[in-house]
Amino acid sequence: MSIEEIFERYVESKIFKDREKLLPDYVPEELPHRDEQILKLASILAPALRGSRPSNVFIYGLTGTGKTAVTKYVLRKMKEKAPQTVEYAYINCRQNNTSYRVLAELAKHVGVKIPFTGLALGEVMKRLLQGLERRRYVLIVVLDEIDNLVKRQGDDVLYFLTRVNENLSSSKVSLIGITNDLKFTEFLDARVKSSLGEEELVFPPYSAAQLEDILRRRAKEALHEGVVDDEVLRRVAAIAARQNSDCRLALDILLKAADIADREGASRITLEHVEKARNEIEKNLAVDIIKTMPLHVKLVLASIYLLSRSDSARMITTGLIYDKYKELVGKVGIEPVTSRRVSDIINELDMTGIINAKVISLGRYGRTKVVSLGVPARNVEEGLMSDLILRSLIENMEE
Ligand SMILES: Nc1ncnc2c1ncn2[C@@H]1O[C@H](COP(=O)(O)OP(=O)(O)OP(=O)(O)O)[C@@H](O)[C@H]1O
Ligand SMILES: [Mg+2]
Structure with missing residues (x-):
């Protein structure tokens, strides 16, 4: 690519008419469905x-x-x-x-x-x-x-x-x-x-159809004509609808997808751009949430992370998590919280989407809760590693 081409791309975007109109603080001229x-x-x-x-x-x-x-x-x-x-x-x-x-x-x-x-x-x-x-x-x-x-x-x-x-x-x-x-x-x-x-x-929260409609009007202000089609808007709306119908998230994904398309010099936003945007945003979200967690929540998450890494075939039950957690707490040299509290923490983590917990039946052995990571393991690791205590724990477990 020549220097002219690089500059040309900035001067004249094929994607954006007015990028500011997709920024979170901009208050649009109309607010549909409100x-x-x-x-x-x-x-x-x-x-x-x-x-x-x-x-x-x-x-x-x-x-x-x-x-x-x-x-x-x-x-x-x-x-x-x-x-x-x-x-x-x-x-x-x-x-x-x-x-x-x-x-x-x-x-x-x-x-x-x-x-x-x-x-x-x-x-x-x-x-x-x-x-x-x-x-x-x-x-x-x-x-x-x-x-x-x-x-x-x-x-x-x-x-x-x-x-x-x-x-x-x-x-x-x-x-x-x-x-x-x-x-x-x-x-x-x-x-x-x-x-x-x-x-x-x-x-009240917006429905997926309402989000799509809102995105369409914001896109009209911010993007050139023909840059997004209904299929793309519907996908973005559907992703946000699954996450508490957050309109900010919907706009974030659209903006990021538009940025990616713009950087690639594409003339339209595709579903692949949306997918990349969503991965990037979800990764950032998960890492940020993990970074700000209290220590014991991080320790429970670290237990799940280590269990899922050590033997991917084994079911990660609440009992296993509690044992692993006690082991980690022992290494840090602090008092563990009760198993009751660990159950609550598992539920809280489930709500954030960082882990998935489901109750399964073991036939005559009753029921148990099994847990898996809800986001890629490397994102969990990145979030946990920013904490010095967790970093040394995880690094020591690797040996
Ligand atoms: N009906 C709408 N039409 C167009 N844009 C909208 C509409 N509703 C929300 N938005 C946009 O979605 C984003 C989030 O909306 P807003 O900031 O008002 O949410 P909020 O309810 O204040 O959320 P929070 O509780 O997190 O502060 C903003 O960028 C806003 O411009
Ligand atoms: Mg607000």
Whole structure:
């Protein structure tokens, strides 16, 4: 390939019209199959257009169901409609996962500077209140991925924000809390819970057909005509539908397949490109999940990994896993957890898809659970090897 050809390919992609439109943070012009949620959220928030305080809203649904996209979309539309009256602050609580940082971000929105650290929380709240008092607007505060904040720091900020209107005369504050993890509400004070949930909005998962439709419209914005056909879109949608119907995953696979096709200089995306993209993404996912596992979970997984490597013909039962696990724990020199807990860990691993567990009948010997790896062994190894303890264990077993 000549240097001209290499550059030419970058200047003029045969695949992409506008690659940005497939990136995860881009909020598209239309969000198909979310009309109900869009209209409901819009009607809850509409009073802000006249300067009244809208009800607080609690939004939940599984990952990749469009919660963030829909919320940003509705707020953007409202802001276009009434740029003077409506103001919103979008805060991602995974990036800003302390009470201090959330409040400091909010203060920034109302024009109050808060030092990066150092003030007492009460002082930050006071300055934020003063800032709000100086303005006259309805501020809609979006706390996205709110579970991250509450699990780490409790509900002080939420308590403050749900009460803040009692201390304000000219401005008003409404809250939108978004999460894909309902369990965190256990950490909420009953009053906070009920006032955050004045209105509730549920985002159901997309069906495979809906995902396909969404992909088609996003592809139309991002890719040249004729680059993907229905068969390719259907395959991508089907893969994502099997994994909790996550729209983000569907878009990831499509983008990666498009990148691979682009790099190859192809003029269309084929099923092979999709397959490569999916393998790459699944590998990264599995490795990342394994890297962040707690030690005992890694040790259980390592037991399964070592058992599957030592004798591929043998059934890997829970009993064998527990024995292997105890052996590994002994080598590390720590106390084992109970066999009951190991069973729970096996179930958790099964849920992630990294292993497959199934119960089989042994006739008159009863039933037992057998386990196999759900992803290629080398990916499990890569994930485990990033942990120094596991690395030395596995390397020693190899001798
Ligand atoms: N109806 C839709 N039309 C087009 N794109 C969509 C639609 N729903 C979701 N998406 C896209 O899918 C991706 C995931 O959506 P989003 O970020 O809103 O999910 P989420 O529900 O907030 O997930 P999480 O709980 O993980 O934060 C985004 O890139 C978003 O633009
Ligand atoms: Mg989100």
